[in-house]
Each structure stands twice: as C-alpha cells, then as structure tokens.
Amino acid sequence: MFRTISARIAIPVIACVVALFGVLSAAALYFVRKDLQEGSGEQVAALVERAANDIDARLSSRIGALEAAARRYRSPDDTLDETAAEEFLREQITLASLYNSLLMMSPEGRVVADWPAVPGRRGMDFSDRDFFPGLRDSVRSHVSEPFRTAFGDRPAFAVTTPVHDSAGRIIAYLTGSIELLSNEFLDEVRHARIGQNGRYLIATKSGRMIVHPSNSRILSPVSRQNDGPMLARALDGWSGWAEGFDSAQRMAVVAYRPLRHAGWIVGGSLPVVEAYEPLRRVEFLILAAALIAAAIIAALVPMLTTRSLAPLGKLRAQIDEINSGSRVGRVAEAGAQEIQVVARAFNALIESRARVETSLRNSEAFYRTLADHSPAGILTLSESGQCSYANHEWVRLTGHPAPTVIGTPWLDHVAAEERKCAEGGWLRAREAAQPIEFETKFVRSDRSLLHARVRLSPIREGGRRLGYLATVEDVGPQREAHRQLLQEKARADTILLAMTDAIALIDSDGRIDRVNPAAASLLGWDKSVCGLPMAPLLQLYNDEDGSRVSAEPLMASARVESDEWSCETPAFGRVPVEVRWYRTDPGEALGTEAAREHRGGVLVVRDVAERRRHAKRVAWQAMHDSLTGLANRRAFEEALGHAFSRFRRQGTPSALLMIDLDRFKQVNDTGGHAAGDEMLCQVASLIRSSLRSSDLPARLGGDEFAILLPGCDTELANRIATMIREGIESICLERDGLQFRVGASVGVSATLPGDTRVSDLMERADSACYQAKSEAASSRELIESLRRKGSRPAQVSDQEA
Template identity: 30%
Template structure:
C-alpha cells in the first residue's frame, strides 16, 4: 500500500519512502499522526519475513517503522538485516508490540528511537520524524562532502601533473608581446585581444605594487623564481599564478621579459576549502559526544578529543603521553589490551569490546569500543572510538536484579534460589561436601495480617528478612519463597550443624517483638531442616523440607524438625 501525505513539509523537499514493518493498527496510528503535519512521505507496509528481504533490496528507504514482534519476524531481525546489509536508515520501534527484551537487544545496535501507540507519543511523532530525516540528510550531505573533497583532491593532482604552463613575454613598456594558448584560454582572451593588453590591464589590484617592483628588477637583468601573484581574467575571475621570470637581454639591455607560470587557482581554492573543512571537522571531532583517541602499539595515548577528555574528568594535556591503562578499570585491562594487540596484529579482525573506564574521580564509565588501524602513518597507531553505554549497563543490572530478587524484602527470590540449589543437586559443586536446606514458616502470621492489615504484614516480613540476614552466614543463601515462607541454603555444613544454626534463628525470632502502632506482637517460627542429596530433584528436596516444617508446626510450632 502506498500513501502520500498532502499537507505540511519535511525538510528534504522530496518524496521519502517509509517502510512500515508493522501491524495494520500501528500503520493506521502512524499515518494518522503524520497525515496533517507532513508531506512527501510514501508508506509501504510489509508483514512477512520474505517481504522484508525483498523490499529492503528493492528500495532507497528514508525511514522505517517497526513493531517489536510480527507474525514471523521481530524488530531484532529487521535491525540485524539492516546491519548485515550495511543499510543506513533511521528506524523507529513501536513499544508495546512485543517483548521488552527485543527493545534492549535493538539498543545494542544503536537503535534508540521508540514511540508508543498513544496520543501523547503520536503528537510528538511529526517532530521526531522531521529530526530523524534532517539528521539523515545532514549525514548524507557530510558523506557527499567527503566524497567531493576526495574527488576534488584527485582532480587537483591530475591538474598538477598535466596542466600546461602559462607563458608570456612583455615589452619594456609592459605590453604583451606573446601569450601561449593556455594563457589565452585561462584568461579568456583571443590572440588579437591579448596583443592589445598591457600588464596593468590584467594585474589584480592586490598584486599591482609588488609586480611593478618585480618588473623593474627584471628590466635590470634580475631573475625571479617561485613568485606568486594574481591576474584578473576577462570574466572578472581572479587567477592565482606561480612561476619564474627572467629577461631577454640584447646589447646590454633588456629587450623583453618572459614568464612561465602555473595556474594554481584551483590549488589555492582547495587550500581555503580544506582549511575550512579541517576546521569544521576539528570542531566536530572535539565536540562529538563520544571519546575519540589514538594510541600507539605501546598503549600510549597520542591524542584525545576535548569532549572525550571531559567525559573522563581530565584535561586533554593530562592524558597525552599517558598509558591508556590510566583510564581503564584494572579488572578489564587485560581484555582491552588483548583486543588492541589483536587489532595491531590483524587489522581486518573484528574486535569490538565493552568495558569499564575509570574517571578521574574514580567513578565508572561503561563504554563500547571500536578500533581501526590508521593507515598512511610511519608509526602504527589505532583510532579508537568509545561510546558511553553506562545507562544500558545500569538498566541491564537493574533488570537482572529484579529478575532474581523479591520485590518486598530484597531477598533472593524463589527462581534464583532454585537455580542455586540445582547447582548443588546436580553435582556441579564438590560431591563430598555436605549441604542443608532450611524452610522457615512464620507462626500465626495470618493473625497479624488479618487483624492489622496487609501493610502490617508486609512490614513484618521486611523486618524478619532483615533479622534473618543478620544471622545467616556469609556463604549461605537466604530467600523468600513466597508469603511468610523463607528458605536458607546452607553450604558446606552437616545436618547437625545446620540444626544448631536453625535453632539460633528460631531463638532470635522468638525474642523479637513486632510493633505496629500501639500493638506489640510476639513472633515464632517453625523450621524444617533437611540435608541436600546429590542427584535428587528440586521438587523432592523442597518437599522433604516442607514436610519437616509441617511436622514442626503440627508438634506445636516454634520448633525445629529435621
């Protein structure tokens, strides 16, 4: 389906092809959001993986919208395909259309534009699209500028190697006696017109004074080498010249002067353009939001951009000549220098790495590093680009913590507890070691929960968790299995020793008093203690511990049974 928006205007001024790898609902919401704000967009929707491969190969796409999950492919498949095919196109992912893990994986590829299918997000969509298209256009302009500059430099080299010289001869009064074809073509005059000209007719105002002095010196028999000056062509164009001049002497006097010059106008213009371009790229380099640096094979920092140094808390001068190890976390240095050494040894090898940098104040900065061996230099050196990925690592750490911990008590949750117990049961640990499992169930917890409310029950669980954390050994694993049930995985301990430790826990809880507003409650706990038997299933082990705990409750609560 192709849809052309008729109102508004994006900055590109031409039709932009938009690939919609999304559901009908997403397509409708996006088209509606953009309908009254933009023109020049052509939408094309696909929903099958086969269509995705074919469509990407067909078109020059300016923008892509994608649901996180389609019927037979995901946003990660799309992003991976774009990356593999080297297709550089802005991508906007639609949150709420698939698993959050897909969003996180897409972030690893640098895809960081997300929208929601709700009115608030969609109102901002035209601005987001405009910014992305402008940015893409600017990137394309930069690439074209680099290409044109490279082509211009190649053209200048060809000119320097093959351009004919401009040759002229002047009478003592400054009239042109002779000009060659290249001179006339360069200046835009016919042969007849050139014969009627004098030196002052073609000299640029900036060169009049210096050339009058030089002409007089030539008439006196002096030879001048590598002089520069400017002519003005018939069209008004300024011509920059470089060359040598001498005199033709007869009977002791100069009868004429001759000059052989190269037209260096293009060179001068290129130097001006190059100076401007270098200043522009230097500004981009210094202020880019990434860390750009070069290092030699010894690991010494040869250069670093201002923004990168500031990200690390240093001035540039503080890092030049220092070892890169100064800003790399000690635990990561071996891996980082191995990657750097591999790149020096094999420039074609892929060796991206994520690691921790150390700022001047000691804080951590996670970075994704790419290194390229710089060519055309005497001493081998690497151009290293490091992008800050600290926020992603913090998010990943938070997600990992949430996946393995109980939200109320911050203890290990049942899933993580069973994973650790499985390690002991499966024999990954030393099978000669003895381990024990304790199940703790609070006595009469329901009375407090029902009489004082769930907030009181939650507070009791938090306080009990804190109390237990202060009593268990550092090597043991304390977890909340659910409700008022806790568990302790005691490693490297006999059943007898485990029972002694469990008694200590029971006694501590018995002495504890829970205060809720004006009420005070005494708490007790029933504990089941069993040994860990290698090869037994998690379910069977937990069942034995539960049965022991149930036996303690049946016998009157506030006791241990093994």
C-alpha cells in the first residue's frame, strides 16, 4: 500500500486535511485582512501620488510659463522701466489665465507694475514679506509660503522668478499669485473624495494648512497633537502610507507624499471602517472556498501526486536535449519543489555566463551613477587637461551645464588670478605618481567665485595612465566656520579673565598660549610663560606617596579630572589642588588640517586646601566620639570587621576587650553630668595611654568602652585588661568636696579557629563582661553583709569577682 511515493503522499494528506482545515481558514482570513490592508494603503498612496503629481505638473507649467515670460522681458537700456513693465504685464494673456494677479518688483522689493491693476498696490514694499529674503538668496524661481493677500485678505501663494538683463544681472522679479480658494489650481483636490468619507489635505513643511476639509483651517498652523501623529511624521520627512489617526482623529489608512516643486506635502485618508467593509463578505467567501477546496483536495490528491512526478521524466528529456544541442535556453522549472530545485540548479549553470556578460555591461552604468551622486564635484580629464565628463555636483557648484564643459580645458574655468597657481598644481599632478591636492577658485556661471579644494588623481590601468580624476570640494563653509571659531575665541578670552580658577590654554604643541590672572596668583604664571612648554612648569605631586606626576600623559588624554594631587607654587609652596584637563578639538567644522592646527587643551587648577581641611574635619567627626576623642561605634565595627577578615584570610589573631564602668550612675546622679563627662574623659585618657599605637580604643556609648588588640593573644589581652581595670579603679575625681571613684567590668575575647562571624567574637566578649559585672555585684553584696555583722571584709574588689 505504501510502496509508491503517490500512496505515501496521498494517504497522510487526506488524513490531515480535516485537521488542517481550521488552521488554513484562519490563516487565509489573516492574509486576506493583510492583503486588504495593503491594498487599501496602496490605493490611498496611489491616489495621493496622482494628486501630488498633478499639483507638481500644474506648478511646473506655471513656473515654466513665468520663467519664459521673464526671459522675454526687454526694457530700454537694460533697466527696469515702469511703463514698459506695465505694458509687458498687460500683454501676458497666458500668464493671466494661470495666475490671479501679476506683479513686477524691483530688486529691492518695491512693486513697479501690477495686473490686473489694484489701486494702492503699485509702489508697495514687499521686501518685508517672508518669501523675499529667500528669493534674494536664490537665482531660481521661488514658491512662497502661503499668505493672506493685502487686498481682500484671501489665502494665496506666490511664484517669483528673477528677470535678467542682457548681461545676466537681476533687474527685477516677476511674481504671479494664485489664490487658494478662487483658482482652479487646487479645486480638484479640495473637492475630491477618497471613497465615501476620505478626503485630501495639503500642508506646508513649515506647518501651515493649504487644503483642508474645513475651509476655516486654511493657513492655520498644523497642530501636531490635534491633527494626528501621521501628519506630524510627514512634517518630519516621512512619506508613504500607514494606519493611524487622521486630522479628524479617526482611525484611517493615511498616506503622505512631498511635492518636488514646492515645500508642500499632500496627504489623503480613508477611514478604516470604510476600507475594511468588504472583509465580512470576503470572510464568508474564504470559509466556503476552504470547505470546497478541502473536499477537492481529498478527491484529487492521489491523482495529483501521480501527475506531480511526471515532470521528473520531462526534466531528464530536456537536459538530454540541451546536452545534445537540440535545445537552447532554460529547462522548465515544473513539478514538485525537489524537481524544481534540480531544474534551477541546472539553469544556474546556464545563466552564469549570461550574468557575467550583464555584469560587464552594468559596470559602466554603476560607476557613472556613483559619480553622479557623489557629494563632491567630479571631472574626468584627458592627458592634455580636456574635460570628458562632469557630474551633477560640479554642475550644481558652478552652474555650468555638463555639455558646455565637456571638451574644454579645465583651466579655462579657473579664475584669472588663480590660473598660475592652478597650472602649477596641474604640472605637479602630471609629474607625480600620487594624487595632488591644492586650493583654487572657479568662476561660476553667474560670475561669482567658488573657493574649492581640488584633488587631481591619475587614472591607471595595467600601469598605463589613461587620464586624471579631479574632485572639487566647496571649502566656503569651512572658511566660514573658521571665522566663527575666531569669534568664539574672543568670547572665550572674556570668560577666561572672569574665572577665579587658574586657567591656561595650551596649543597643539603643548605650549602655553594664554593664562588668566588667577593663574598668576596661584601658579605664578604671568604673560611671560606664554610660548613655553606647559609640562615642565606644572609641578604636580601625588598626595599618597609624594611622587612627581608627569604632565605628559595628562596632555595625551582627552579628559582628566583629579583632586588627589598637590602643586608646587611660588607663593604658597606645595598646596593641594584639583586639576582638570580638557583636550579641545574643533571637529569636522574645519578641514582635517585646519582642525589639527586648532587642537589643544584647557588646563584648570583650583586650590582645594580649605576644602580638604573641611573634609578631613568632617571625616574625623564622623568616626570619633565628640566627648572623649576615641573612635565611635561605627569606626570600631569597621576596624573589627577588617581585623576579622585578616584572621580569616591570614590567620592573624586579634583580641577584643569590652569594658563597662561600675558605679558610674552614682557619679552622674550625685555630681551631675559635668562630673560624669569628666570621669569619662579621664577613663578614656587612661585607656589611650595604656595601649599600643596599633590598638584601637572606642567608646560605644554611655559608659561602655571597647578595645581592639590586633595581633594579640588571650594571655597578653588579659594582662592589658588587668592593667586598665586597676588604672580605672585608681582614678579619683574630686568635685565640690566629694570624691568619686568607679570600677570596671572587663570582658576578654580572642579569635578562635571556629569563628565564622564577627558577632561570635563580640558575643563572647559581651558575655565575659556581663559575667564580670555579675561577679562584681556579688562581691559588693558580700562586703555589705560583713559590715553589718561587724566582721572585717576580705580583700575582694569589684574586679576580682
């Protein structure tokens, strides 16, 4: 039954059809919805594209008509004559049909003539209009931002083109205005609909409405919040289609596209409810089709599997025909996927030769496209210097069309005063095997000069020089950046004088360029040090070990900040300072060489002696008891933790003494807190004088003291405890005719091999101290009892218990 491939395929497929039916139906509905979404999006995008192309075409025709009229204008003596201008405007019947009004303006922005004539408009000054500064900076036609007309307060926009005399100078501007609501220019878009409820809108990239379903929104600012995020994205440069909220805050399929001839964007939206209306009917159809398809598959699978293997025999026959030469071209990629893979592999062999040939043909087109899109102007030159190619960037930079450049010597386009220098660079390029770079000036088509950096590189093939490649880069912006850099330098000088920190500006060679008055006060650096190397003069020392800190590594770093150094100064000796070093780099605003010339650094030195004294004082207060001067609980616990860590790592023993004063409450109650404080100070002084320099005494609070004895065993700790206990017992405080004495209960504990926590050591010391205190109390009770009986007490002290 399963001996044939057909049976092995047919039976499992038929068994799985029912199980897969639900999955296939769901997948089909998903893809239908996705296709419907893409179809709606592409439809809206296509409608917006068509509307944008139509508006672009209308703008292009109007701009072209206006430019053609500007070229036809002639006046006596190549000057702007009002009478001639008025007569010229009346003759422009074609323009009058394309524009609502025509104006002729002087280069200064004054209206010389208008048509149709409006009283009061002639003589108006338009130089303060938003579009006029941009118009003066351009030699091409200019489409203005929309505005409201001075006469009638109607929304409109203007197209302006320069009028030249016979010498190419601008003598006037010809302007045509188009009203947004009364001209057929935008009528089709304004009244057109997308589907039943979809509409178009047009806005400027600067954020003003031109076309909107509501006429009240025309010329109003675009609200990024209320007009929807899709319009906000379009204003930021996005184009295409997507689902999102439109300007009416409806979920819709939205598309936007920018215009080529004006700074406008055209958009359209179709509500999602309307776009997906056919989905319900499609869902029913897909469900029915899936049921029918399942039944057909169950019936036809056996037959189809048999037929699907038939192309395997046909493939073999086609390969045999190609091998024999009776067949040319590809074999048919039919049948099952495995058969198609074999067919494609064979076809790949046939196509490899065709791809190589196609690649060779495309190479030339590729490199030409690459040159045309280069950010630098490119000229290809023959051995004699004749131009054979000019890319688009060259045309943009110079204004010379490529046909007028090809076949002419490239030196003909160099300014006369720069010709000799350019000829020298050309001669060096012909003699050298490496690229040559120099700066020169080219004459633009409008007779202005282009300050450019030229790089001449030989073109070689197999050791043979075919010509030269000249790249032309506009360096005008870099020179402007250099000028701005000098202005910033002047501002920095003013700030430098006002700073209270010692500041020195260091040049790229590590020499002092400038210093401020504070540098003279702190470092002794006055104007006489300018020009000297900074590294030998800056004498820095490491606070930790007193070693000299070299300034050379500091200058090699991009940024250094340190307050761990001291500086040798002539006026104050060695003082602690905070040193900051910032390396300056103008970056890409200047060229590579210019940036290297201005690279250096800023050294800031601040006297931090007072700040360090304050920090030390605060740090000491945080770790010591204010009454006795001993370490406080925080400092003691930190030192105890370090000692215990050394014991765990290295086995170094340590001992701990816990001291609790006896009868101290009587001192406080009888003599007052002043007497208690004095007693605590005397006890602290005795403890401090009884210890080694490596030991740490601390007051934990009230009348509790603790002593850490690093490197001390139990025997030595007991001797020290006895000495301190006896010393405390010998203290006698006299105050107001009264004598006060205290005793001490001392608990001794040392580190043991089994200790795993610091608390183990402290708990043993506390327990020993508590036991000593209890035994001392018992001794006092025994003495009192003997006294009451008249017996002589034994030699038992508080500490002997």
